[in-house]
Amino acid sequence: MKYAYYPGCSSESTARDQYMSIREVSKVLDIELIEPKGWTCCGSTPAHHTDRILSIALPAANLLLAKKMGLDMVVFCAACYNRMKVANYEIQTNPKIRKEISDSLGEDYDGSVNVHHFVEVLIKNIGIKKLQEAFTHSLDGLKVVNYYGCLLVRPHKATNFDDPENPTIMDSLVTIMGGESIDWPHKVECCGGGFALTRTDIVIELSNSILGMAKAAGAQCMAVACPMCQVNLDLRQSDINKVKSSNHNIPIVYITQLVGLCLGISPEKLGMDKCIVSPMPIIEAVKSN
Amino acid sequence: MSLVISKEKIEAGLLQTVKEISGVDVAGCLQCKKCTNGCPVTALVKVPPSEVIRRLQLNIGDSILNSDLIWMCASCETCFSRCPMQIDMASVMDALRIISVKKNAAKQKGNVPLFNRWFLKTISMFGRTYDLGMIAAYKIGTSNYFQDTDKFPMMLQKRKIALFPSLKADKKYVRRIFKKKK
Numbered sequence: 477m478k479y480a481y482y483p484g485c486s487s488e489s490t491a492r493d494q495y496m497s498i499r500e501v502s503k504v505l506d507i508e509l510i511e512p513k514g515w516t517c518c519g520s521t522p523a524h525h526t527d528r529i530l531s532i533a534l535p536a537a538n539l540l541l542a543k544k545m546g547l548d549m550v551v552f553c554a555a556c557y558n559r560m561k562v563a564n565y566e567i568q569t570n571p572k573i574r575k576e577i578s579d580s581l582g583e584d585y586d587g588s589v590n591v592h593h594f595v596e597v598l599i600k601n602i603g604i605k606k607l608q609e610a611f612t613h614s615l616d617g618l619k620v621v622n623y624y625g626c627l628l629v630r631p632h633k634a635t636n637f638d639d640p641e642n643p644t645i646m647d648s649l650v651t652i653m654g655g656e657s658i659d660w661p662h663k664v665e666c667c668g669g670g671f672a673l674t675r676t677d678i679v680i681e682l683s684n685s686i687l688g689m690a691k692a693a694g695a696q697c698m699a700v701a702c703p704m705c706q707v708n709l710d711l712r713q714s715d716i717n718k719v720k721s722s723n724h725n726i727p728i729v730y731i732t733q734l735v736g737l738c739l740g741i742s743p744e745k746l747g748m749d750k751c752i753v754s755p756m757p758i759i760e761a762v763k764s765n
Numbered sequence: 766m767s768l769v770i771s772k773e774k775i776e777a778g779l780l781q782t783v784k785e786i787s788g789v790d791v792a793g794c795l796q797c798k799k800c801t802n803g804c805p806v807t808a809l810v811k812v813p814p815s816e817v818i819r820r821l822q823l824n825i826g827d828s829i830l831n832s833d834l835i836w837m838c839a840s841c842e843t844c845f846s847r848c849p850m851q852i853d854m855a856s857v858m859d860a861l862r863i864i865s866v867k868k869n870a871a872k873q874k875g876n877v878p879l880f881n882r883w884f885l886k887t888i889s890m891f892g893r894t895y896d897l898g899m900i901a902a903y904k905i906g907t908s909n910y911f912q913d914t915d916k917f918p919m920m921l922q923k924r925k926i927a928l929f930p931s932l933k934a935d936k937k938y939v940r941r942i943f944k945k946k947k
Contacts, residue, residue, distance in 0.1 A: 485894040489927045490920075514935025516892040521840055522881035525862050528786065530946055534888070537938035570788075580945045581938055630842035631855070640846055666805040666841035673903060674875040676912070678837060682805050711916065711925075750923045 480542035481509035484553035485517050491703035493747025497732040498552055504739045505602055512541035518559040521670040533580040535563040539589045548590040550597055554702035558627035560591045565634035595701055599645055604652055612740040614654030616763040621658050621695040622646035625705045626666050646731055653738045660693040662686050667708040683708045684716045687724040697758050699731040710752045727755040737762045780824045786860035793850040794818045800844035800854055810834045814844050814854055830870035835861050836877045879906045889943045892934025896926055
């Protein structure tokens with residue numbers, strides 16, 4: 477299985493752990509990930525805040541690289557995934573936009589490169605059976621809440637990722653890893669996303685609500701699929717406790733780190749030492765099959 | 766609850782400009798308020814999404830550009846996702862932000878436009894974001910030097926923030942995209 481893999485800018489800073497875990501997991505599962513040479517930023521929220529064409533042209537430039545490689549694109553960062561899906565959707569459905577984008581890039585792009593989230597690749601392309609065979613370890617009943625956030629599921633007409641209100645793809649992954657996936661109402665709530673620096677007060681409000689609900693649901697850890705969510709919920713957890721006089725202490729890990737542990741990969745290789753809230757309860761819960 | 770909206774001097778065309786930028790027609794909004802009920806910042810703002818749409822429909826003027834929602838909206842798109850009339854409120858908000866910056870509307874807490882400028886500036890310079898440069902520029906711009914400084918040593922030690930910008934990007938397309946934008 478061979479894909480073009482877009483790591484996104486956060487893979488070089490706040491989400492190195494996410495990058496490490498994807499690389500390690502792919503190695504074991506024989507997924508060949510090739511980064512488009514010289515990939516550039518998707519523009520994220522600041523681009524769509526600023527200019528519609530800019531917000532489509534920036535991700536389209538990377539999709540064009542994947543097209544030249546003749547490969548489908550795999551993304552993990554929910555923001556990059558979202559921007560690429562939206563770019564494809566706009567280019568496919570709006571001829572005027574397609575024209576403006578080809579003017580902007582200097583090359584025509586038809587919106588045809590398939591974009592997959594890495595979790596979709598695991599469940600849909602590798603498949604449950606092959607994953608089960610590959611797992612050497614189990615989460616052994618660890619209580620996990622899966623947090624999908626906003627950008628995978630919305631806007632659904634463009635991302636077409638699972639069910640927009642009650643996605644279950646990560647839950648099925650946790651279940652086959654032997655974890656107890658807990659149903660909870662905050663799967664697709666917003667953590668405050670790109671306000672990490674500008675409106676930390678909003679991040680604290682929204683993330684506090686998510687952490688509170690995870691605790692009420694009885695979770696021992698939270699699995700995420702977005703680097704911005706991870707930072708807001710993990711790095712900000714101590715700030716939230718200070719401002720809200722709360723005592724949240726829940727490890728926030730990438731779902732790929734859980735997958736890696738079940739494949740028998742060491743926590744260090746999965747970048748788990750980079751977690752702020754200690755992931756030891758997870759590491760200790762993992763049992764060999 | 767009734768909503769009183771006073772009609773001020775009309776800057777004709779705000780509704781039209783929003784439509785031109787976003788491609789969204791808000792005429793179909795039936796004020797069911799599903800957007801407002803689902804919006805994560807409704808409890809924090811003075812003007813919730815359904816009211817922004819109503820004000821737009823009535824084309825009451827540019828005061829809407831000072832609505833706190835414009836820079837408190839997290840672009841989570843719950844509004845659009847749940848709208849029975851499929852009005853793309855998230856794109857409407859983008860359009861309002863663009864117009865608000867162009868018309869120099871009142872600055873709001875957090876200065877998101879400043880952050881956006883520096884974020885895009887690092888992309889145009891390096892092809893990828895450069896967190897540390899962006900954060901420094903934002904801090905200087907807002908004179909808020911000490912926010913989160915306690916976190917940097919730990920983040921550097923855990924390599925959760927890069928000291929130097931990545932130089933691996935091929936800026937061919939990016940250069941052209943930004944040049945065309947101007």
